[in-house]
Every structure is written in structure tokens, then in C-alpha cells.
Amino acid sequence: MPSPNWGGHGQLQLALSFYADSLGRPYMLTATKITKAFSHDVTAVRAVSLTLEPGRITGLVGASGSGKSTLLNMLAGLADVDTGEVRLNGERVPGPSDVLVAGHPQIRLVHQEYQLMPNVTIRENIMYAVRFFERTYREGRVDELLKRCRLIDVQHRLPRQVSGGEKQRTAIARAVADKPAVLLLDEPFSHLDLPNRLLIRDLLFDLIQYDKTACLFVTHDATDALSIADTLGILRDGRLVQLGPPAVVYSQPATVYAARMTGSVNILKAKHLLSLGLPAQQITESYQPDALVCLRPEHIQLDEAGVAGIVKAVFFKGSHSEVEVELSRYVSVRLLTTRHDVKAGQPVGIRVSAESVWPLKA
Numbered sequence: 515m516p517s518p519n520w521g522g523h524g525q526l527q528l529a530l531s532f533y534a535d536s537l538g539r540p541y542m543l544t545a546t547k548i549t550k551a552f553s554h555d556v557t558a559v560r561a562v563s564l565t566l567e568p569g570r571i572t573g574l575v576g577a578s579g580s581g582k583s584t585l586l587n588m589l590a591g592l593a594d595v596d597t598g599e600v601r602l603n604g605e606r607v608p609g610p611s612d613v614l615v616a617g618h619p620q621i622r623l624v625h626q627e628y629q630l631m632p633n634v635t636i637r638e639n640i641m642y643a644v645r646f647f648e649r650t651y652r653e654g655r656v657d658e659l660l661k662r663c664r665l666i667d668v669q670h671r672l673p674r675q676v677s678g679g680e681k682q683r684t685a686i687a688r689a690v691a692d693k694p695a696v697l698l699l700d701e702p703f704s705h706l707d708l709p710n711r712l713l714i715r716d717l718l719f720d721l722i723q724y725d726k727t728a729c730l731f732v733t734h735d736a737t738d739a740l741s742i743a744d745t746l747g748i749l750r751d752g753r754l755v756q757l758g759p760p761a762v763v764y765s766q767p768a769t770v771y772a773a774r775m776t777g778s779v780n781i782l783k784a785k786h787l788l789s790l791g792l793p794a795q796q797i798t799e800s801y802q803p804d805a806l807v808c809l810r811p812e813h814i815q816l817d818e819a820g821v822a823g824i825v826k827a828v829f830f831k832g833s834h835s836e837v838e839v840e841l842s843r844y845v846s847v848r849l850l851t852t853r854h855d856v857k858a859g860q861p862v863g864i865r866v867s868a869e870s871v872w873p874l875k876a
């Protein structure tokens with residue numbers, strides 16, 4: 515049982531405070547219609563509402579400038595909201611203009627630049643977060659985190675003497691060291707090579723499940739969000755345009771932007787579905803001719819008996835290839851195949867099922 519050196523907290527209350535409020539309810543962060551403008555023509559976040567639940571991961575995907583960092587800062591109590599509110603288990607999270615020291619003790623934000631203390635070791639950086647706890651617990655917790663974050667071999671080095679991935683893992687270890695209720699991460703996977711991305715993804719998943727932290731991370735690349743998040747949000751121009759389970763957002767994107775932000779996609783006018791061999795009656799009954807629809811590449815198959823086209827390009831992706839097929843002067847589509855014998859210029863046939871076509875808003 516951990517017991518920090520500050521007075522006033524009974525041990526039971528402290529133990530509860532790691533996972534729940536004083537009534538024993540698990541921590542939940544809610545944002546209700548929060549908005550932030552920097553000037554009359556720059557509104558970075560517009561009426562965003564979301565809930566972060568214990569042990570669950572929410573990923574927010576948005577292009578550069580879509581308001582991700584501003585949103586994180588408001589959720590962490592590091593920026594004032596103009597309108598709306600952020601609450602942790604019903605209690606308002608104050609902004610910097612309401613308190614002397616900005617930030618909430620139960621909410622941690624890991625920045626893109628890691629913000630490690632440059633002149634102390636990796637171990638001491640993590641230790642700092644649990645400096646108020648008694649020595650035995652403190653040492654044990656740091657050892658545990660060094661092990662889980664695979665930092666044991668570099669623990670006595672300074673931040674400048676370790677790799678980007680090791681710095682990122684140190685920043686995460688430091689942020690979760692005293693088991694905050696909420697962990698917010700700004701682009702945790704950027705600037706990292708694939709092995710490090712996978713390591714951090716697995717590490718986060720593990721830490722959040724284990725400590726029942728409510729987690730939100732923002733990214734401009736949906737690949738990681740799709741694989742780790744329980745809920746996926748799409749942010750555009752400060753607005754949350756879609757929020758739901760990753761599989762739903764991926765297969766039923768609300769808008770063209772949501773479709774493009776979540777992976778490779780074919781976006782067509784409904785009238786061009788005729789070139790894909792879909793029945794004319796079904797198309798005219800379901801869509802206006804110029805309505806936009808989308809079709810993921812994996813839902814188009816190569817099939818000799820299908821609609822004829824010519825391969826324009828083949829992009830090798832390791833486990834599969836993405837193949838661009840021209841079907842007419844106006845219509846080309848991308849499809850996925852595990853075949854390695856497909857070459858540019860080759861005539862092929864393709865097949866699509868009508869159920870995999872999804873209508874989009876512009």
C-alpha cells in the first residue's frame with residue numbers, strides 16, 4: 515500500500531484516490547460543448563463534447579491545425595475554455611485563470627516534446643513524479659515502470675543520451691507513475707520508427723488496462739488509433755465530425771474527410787458505380803447520381819469474370835499490394851490483393867458487392 519509523506523490523507527482514502535473519487539466512483543472525464551477561439555477568425559475548438567472512461571482509450575484523429583493540441587490543453591486544465599465545461603467525476607476542472615498553478619493533479623498530459631528534465635537521469639525523471647511517496651514504494655514503482663517500459667538498460671543515462679523512443683517511454687512512465695485518473699497524449703506515435711510505435715502502442719494498452727486510467731490520445735495518423743482505441747473521434751476545423759467504435763468509423767465514415775483520415779479509400783460519384791458493375795436499378799434507387807459514396811480497397815476483388823479494367827499502378831505494401839485499376843476514362847479504383855503477379859498495363863477483372871458501398875456527406 516503506497517503512502518506518501520504529505521499529511522491529511524488516510525490510507526484508505528489515498529488508495530481509492532488512485533482509481534476513484536472519495537465516493538468510490540471510478541474517474542470519468544467529460545467535456546461538454548467546449549469551445550476555444552484565439553481571435554475572431556481563428557476558432558481552434560468548436561463545441562466538442564466527449565467522455566473518457568476508466569480503462570478505455572479514445573483516439574482523436576485530425577489533420578494539422580484541426581485543434582488537437584488546443585483540445586488536449588483544455589481537457590487538462592492547461593487552457594481556459596471560452597464556453598462549455600470540463601468535469602472530472604462531476605467536478606469542474608478549473609482553467610489556468612481560476613487557479614494559481616495550472617493543471618489538475620489527476621490529469622496528466624504528455625506533450626509531443628516529452629519535456630523531460632535534461633540534467634537528471636531517466637530514472638530520476640520518473641522518480642520525480644512519485645517523490646512524495648515513501649521510499650520503498652517509490653523505488654518499487656520506478657523499478658516496475660522501468661521494466662514495463664523497457665528502460666532498465668538506460669535508466670542511469672541523461673535524456674540527451676537516449677533515443678527518441680526511449681524518451682517517449684520515459685515521458686509516459688513519468689506521467690503514469692502516480693497513477694493519474696486521466697492520461698492525455700499529444701501525438702504519442704509521431705517521430706518514431708515502426709518497432710518503437712508498436713512498443714509504445716502495446717505499452718499504453720497494457721498500462722491503461724492495468725491501472726484503469728482513462729486515456730485520450732491525438733494523432734494525425736489513424737493507423738495506431740484504429741488498432742488501439744476503443745473509441746475513435748475525427749476532428750476537423752475544431753469540430754468533432756464523428757465519434758464511435760473504430761470499426762464503425764472506418765466502415766461507415768460520416769464524411770469524405772472522415773473516410774480519408776481513416777485510411778485508403780475510393781470516393782466516387784454514385785453514377786460511376788455503374789462502371790464497377792453494380793446493378794443500375796439498385797444504384798438509382800439508393801442514390802442521387804452526383805451523391806458521393808465510398809468503398810474501401812479491400813472490398814474490391816480481382817476476378818477474371820468481373821468488370822474489365824487495366825492496371826495503372828501497383829504499390830507493394832509487404833503483406834499485400836494496393837493496385838490502381840482504370841475502369842473507364844473517368845473511373846479508376848484502388849483495390850488490395852495478396853497476389854504478386856499483378857503488373858502495370860495488365861488487363862484484369864474486378865468485382866464489388868453493393869453492401870460495401872457507403873454514402874458520404876461532403
Ligand SMILES: Nc1ncnc2c1ncn2[C@@H]1O[C@H](COP(=O)(O)OP(=O)(O)OP(=O)(O)O)[C@@H](O)[C@H]1O
Nearest residue numbers: 552556558576577578579580581582583584585734
Ligand atoms: N496560441 C495561439 N494563438 C493563435 N492561434 C493559435 C494558437 N494556438 C493554436 N492556434 C491556432 O488554432 C488552430 C488549432 O491549433 P492546434 O495546435 O490546436 O492544432 P493541432 O491539430 O494540434 O495541429 P498540429 O497537428 O499541427 O499540432 C490552428 O489554426 C492554430 O494556428
